[in-house]
Every structure is written in C-alpha cells, then in structure tokens.
C-alpha cells in the first residue's frame with residue numbers, strides 16, 4: 242500500500258539520525274525524530290544541533306520552523322503518526338568484546354512493535370552484524386500486534402562526517418535489502434528525488450545490504466592501513482610516501498583517495514566496524530576469514546606509537562616537563578568528533594609520559610575536554626604553540642594547512658614539528674629553520 246503523504250519517523254537522533262531526519266523533512270515529508278534522551282530532543286526542537294556538521298543546523302532550523310520536523314520520545318505518538326520508521330540508533334563496540342552492542346536496535350524495534358497496530362515499514366539504517374535484519378524479521382513475526390502488517394528492509398547509510406547533508410541528499414548509491422520485495426515501492430517513493438539525480442539504486446536481500454556497509458568501511462580502513470604499512474617501509478629505508486601514493490593512485494583500479502598516510506583512522510565507524518566484522522565472522526565459524534582486519538587494526542594503532550616515539554626522540558628521549566603543542570584533536574577535520582581519535586590518544590599518551598600538553602582544535606576542544614579534562618585546552622594555535630618545545634599537527638584542518646612557519650616560529654621555544662598528516666610544505670618550513678618530519682619520512686635528528 243502507498244500512503245498519501247509520507248509520514249516518517251527516524252529513531253535515534255545522533256549523528257546519522259539527526260541528519261537523516263532533517264534531510265527527509267527537507268524532501269517535503271512529515272518527519273518525527275525519536276530519542277530517549279530528552280535533553281537532546283529539546284535541543285533539536287529548538288533548532289540546536291548538539292554536534293558540528295556544516296550545513297545541517299540551517300536545515301534543522303528551517304524544517305523545524307516549517308512544522309515538517311518535530312521530536313518526541315513517545316512511541317505511541319510515533320506509531321500513530323508515521324508509517325515508515327527508520328532505525329538510526331548507535332551500534333557501539335561492547336565494553337567487554339569486539340562485538341557490536343545491538344541493545345539500542347532491539348530496543349527501538351521492541352518499542353515500535355508494542356505500539357504499531359496497522360501497516361508499517363521498518364527500515365534499518367544502523368550498521369549491524371550480518372544476520373541482524375533476519376533476526377528482527379523473526380521478532381516482528383512473533384511479537385507484532387494482531388492486525389498489524391509490518392515489513393522490514395535494510396537501507397545502509399554511507400555518509401561521512403563533514404559531508405553528511407550532501408552524502409544523504411546526493412549519495413554515491415542507494416542500497417535496499419528487502420524481504421520478498423516488500424517495501425520496495427515505498428522506499429522508491431521516499432527517495433524519488435534522490436534517484437532522479439541518477440543515483441544508482443541497488444535492490445538486494447537483507448544479508449547483502451548489511452554486508453555492503455561493513456565491506457565498504459573495511460575496504461576503506463584496509464586502504465588506509467595499506468599505505469600506512471608502506472609508510473613504515475619508507476620511514477626505514479627512505480622514499481616519499483606521497484609520491485608513492487600518487488603513482489599507484491593514477492591506476493584507476495586503485496584510485497588516489499584514502500591513500501593518505503598519517504596518524505591513522507579513527508572516529509565512530511571505521512575502527513569499531515572492522516572489529517565487529519571480525520567478531521561476527523568468527524561467530525559464524527570463519528575464524529580466519531577476516532584475520533587480515535586484525536592486521537589492519539594493528540598497523541593503524543602503530544601509527545600512534547610512531548608519533549609518540551618520534552616526539553620522545555626529538556625531545557632528547559625525555560618527555561617529562563617538556564611543553565608540547567598539539568594542533569587538532571578530532572579524528573578528522575570539519576568535525577568536532579573525538580571518538581577513537583588518534584590525535585587525542587597521542588596527546589593523552591604524551592601527557593601521561595609527563596609532558597605539558599597544550600591543545601587547540603577549531604571545533605574539538607570541548608568534546609576532548611569532556612573525555613580528558615587534564616590537557617591544557619586553549620583558544621588559538623598561537624596560544625597552544627607559545628613556548629612549545631615541539632609542535633604536532635595531528636588533524637589536517639585548513640587553518641593548520643595555512644600555518645605560517647615564520648609566524649609560528651616567533652612564539653615557539655624550539656622550531657621542531659611533526660606534521661602528522663603530511664600537509665605542510667617541508668622545504669618552505671625547513672628554509673625557515675624548522676626541524677620537522679612526518680609519516681613515511683626517513684628521519685634522523
């Protein structure tokens with residue numbers, strides 16, 4: 242059955258959910274954002290986004306003001322006033338293992354089943370271990386209220402932080418995993434204006450849809466660790482990692498993107514997704530199949546060790562009492578997210594080794610301070626660099642790409658720098674007297 246006006250709920254108003262809800266409203270639908278966190282709901286209803294995402298606050302405010310987007314924690318309201326329910330709750334890594342915690346996904350579906358009495362489509366967007374949608378379908382068959390007619394589909398999301406709105410309204414592809422084709426017409430209706438921009442549509446089964454998402458993230462993580470493994474080689478034997486990446490990247494089968502050696506990948510997705518995938522595949526009895534992702538993880542974590550030991554070497558093997566300036570604490574630029582951030586981890590490790598660490602990030606200070614209050618957070622790169630014995634650039638914000646070696650040279654105590662993302666022009670900086678190095682570079686003091 243098709244509905245006259247699409248009435249949509251988006252359950253879980255974190256990064257993915259807040260973006261999806263605002264974008265669905267932008268497409269003209271009636272949207273209800275749902276969460277258990279009342280403070281978050283109040284903030285969103287007032288048009289205030291609790292995280293940094295370019296372009297999203299404007300979209301949120303516009304659609305709240307128009308009345309197309311509202312927020313609630315009341316599932317009775319949700320079941321009565323929406324027909325398509327997107328599940329966008331988190332699936333974090335469990336504290337006691339590498340597996341994904343599915344309690345929020347199950348909680349959302351249970352709450353829906355308690356209240357839905359008519360026709361509905363539940364569409365999972367959260368990243369889940371393969372087999373979850375099939376299990377939820379069995380739950381629906383068992384627990385749905387008599388008289389209701391509920392289908393499930395899986396529609397993974399590929400948005401990147403910093404590009405969330407664009408990636409939602411103009412994605413590289415749309416993927417729907419369906420059960421017996423149910424839900425296809427409705428999903429096509431939901432995404433009609435997106436599909437009209439020639440976005441490829443992939444219609445498949447539930448398992449494939451779940452796997453597409455984790456396969457994409459595992460591939461991206463592998464690509465980054467691949468180049469970082471070569472960085473370890475060039476750090477030892479000499480060579481230029483950027484030139485190597487450019488040269489192999491010209492091969493269209495390889496491609497240049499995601500071949501930037503650096504301090505490694507972090508964030509709320511790549512690290513936890515490769516761990517959850519290994520855990521799930523092992524559960525299926527394939528204990529060796531995803532073993533290479535363990536290596537991908539290890540290579541990634543060794544990037545942080547490398548920066549910490551370089552810092553120590555550059556400071557005469559003594560970190561205690563040294564003043565270190567850390568520029569960038571988020572896991573990547575244009576984000577205030579510090580989840581599993583290599584930059585924050587490095588800053589904390591230097592602090593724990595006795596250094597005085599001053600941190601500046603254009604957007605990430607508050608979140609980093611929430612997790613690790615003992616670093617000295619300051620409001621500008623100049624302030625962070627004042628009297629620094631060593632400066633680290635760990636996130637490639639434009640502000641840091643534009644740093645002036647002369648200007649910075651005037652405030653630091655010592656012109657020593659680690660360019661953790663290879664974004665500064667080495668010869669120009671060296672000409673101004675800086676001793677510096679970065680990923681992939683053979684370096685001897």
Ligand code: UGA
Pocket residue numbers: 368398399400401402403458461465498499500501502503504505506507508509510511572573
């Ligand atoms: C990632 C995927 O790119 C999205 O497609 C996916 O939807 C999302 O996870 C998710 O699962 O929700 P995101 O976590 O926003 O998106 O960040 P990325 O842009 O993928 O960057 C991940 C990390 O890799 C960052 O720490 C970044 O600095 C690092 N990176 C990226 C490198 O170290 N080198 C590169 O060449 C590229």
